[in-house]
Amino acid sequence: MPRYLAATTLVAALSIATPDPPPHPPPVDTGAGDGGFWAAAGDEREGQQGKGAAEPTVGDGPSEPTALAVGTAACSAAEVVTGSEIGVAVCGDDQQPTLTLADVQQAFAELKLDPGTLVIQPPDGLTLVNFKTNFYTTTTTPTTLTVTLLDQPVTLEATPATYTWHFGDGQTTSTTEPGAAYPALTITHEYLRKGDYRPSLSTTYTGRYKIGAGPWQTIPGTVTIDGPTQPLRAIEAQPKLVGY
Numbered sequence: 001m002p003r004y005l006a007a008t009t010l011v012a013a014l015s016i017a018t019p020d021p022p023p024h025p026p027p028v029d030t031g032a033g034d035g036g037f038w039a040a041a042g043d044e045r046e047g048q049q050g051k052g053a054a055e056p057t058v059g060d061g062p063s064e065p066t067a068l069a070v071g072t073a074a075c076s077a078a079e080v081v082t083g084s085e086i087g088v089a090v091c092g093d094d095q096q097p098t099l100t101l102a103d104v105q106q107a108f109a110e111l112k113l114d115p116g117t118l119v120i121q122p123p124d125g126l127t128l129v130n131f132k133t134n135f136y137t138t139t140t141t142p143t144t145l146t147v148t149l150l151d152q153p154v155t156l157e158a159t160p161a162t163y164t165w166h167f168g169d170g171q172t173t174s175t176t177e178p179g180a181a182y183p184a185l186t187i188t189h190e191y192l193r194k195g196d197y198r199p200s201l202s203t204t205y206t207g208r209y210k211i212g213a214g215p216w217q218t219i220p221g222t223v224t225i226d227g228p229t230q231p232l233r234a235i236e237a238q239p240k241l242v243g244y
Contacts, residue, residue: 099150099211101220107147108156108207108219114139115227116163116203121182125231132188133232135165136179137201155210161222162204165189168197168232191234198229 120127121134142159164174167189179187191197207219 097150099152099154103149104154104156104209105219105221107149107154108158108209109223111143111145111156111158111223113143113158113205113223113225114203115225116160116201118199118201118227118230119179119181120199120230120232125233127191127232127234129192129194129234129236130190132185132190133234134179134182134185135167135187135189135199135201136181137163137203138178139203140178143205153212156207156219157209157216158205158207158223160203161206164202164204164224166200166202166229167191168199168229169193194234194236197232197234199232200229201227203227 116137116139119136119138121136122128127133139160142157144155144157146153146155148154160178162174162176163178164172165187166172169191171189173187173189175187177186202224204222204224206222208216209219210216
């Protein structure tokens with residue numbers, strides 16, 4: 001066989017047996033800047049790599065950026081930065097939890113508020129049947145307290161708004177008035193039968209709050225505190241004849 005023919009045959013055989021090497025993947029460039037982290041893949045044929053919010057390089061990659069998940073949950077201020085062929089959603093600095101109205105409402109509900117001081121006249125736990133027994137409370141002023149919620153000072157103010165009088169005989173009444181001492185007699189109740197009763201008072205508070213030196217804002221809803229019962233006995237008056 002001629003020498004040149006043998007050499008040609010050998011080259012052809014090597015060409016068939018040796019596969020072409022796979023194309024190199026586009027290089028990926030990453031880094032960090034003022035806006036957070038960035039990641040970009042360049043088109044090696046063009047010799048370009050995008051950074052920050054650069055426009056995608058025209059090449060064989062997808063026409064639209066492909067979002068990548070970062071971490072286990074997205075932060076509320078996540079920004080999308082794009083490179084030449086990929087887009088990444090990233091968070092900036094560590095974010096602090098946001099103080100919500102629900103946090104304020106919970107703090108308001110957990111305040112140790114006065115259940116209301118119930119005063120009954122006549123005193124000493126004794127009254128008469130069919131007699132106007134007088135009820136009133138001295139719990140009338142707002143309660144103000146400053147608490148710390150999520151590292152922020154929050155001032156809470158609770159104001160008595162409604163009083164519910166439980167007379168112990170199955171009868172109740174609600175008023176916005178706290179009642180008054182004798183002789184005003186604004187909140188009274190007559191017991192129709194003699195016996196032992198356990199009257200009590202429930203005080204309902206409305207609230208408002210302010211964060212730091214900010215303006216006052218209303219807290220939706222109310223909080224009702226039930227006070228303890230007091231012993232009260234109703235007796236019938238015994239007529240007594242006095243000499244004349």
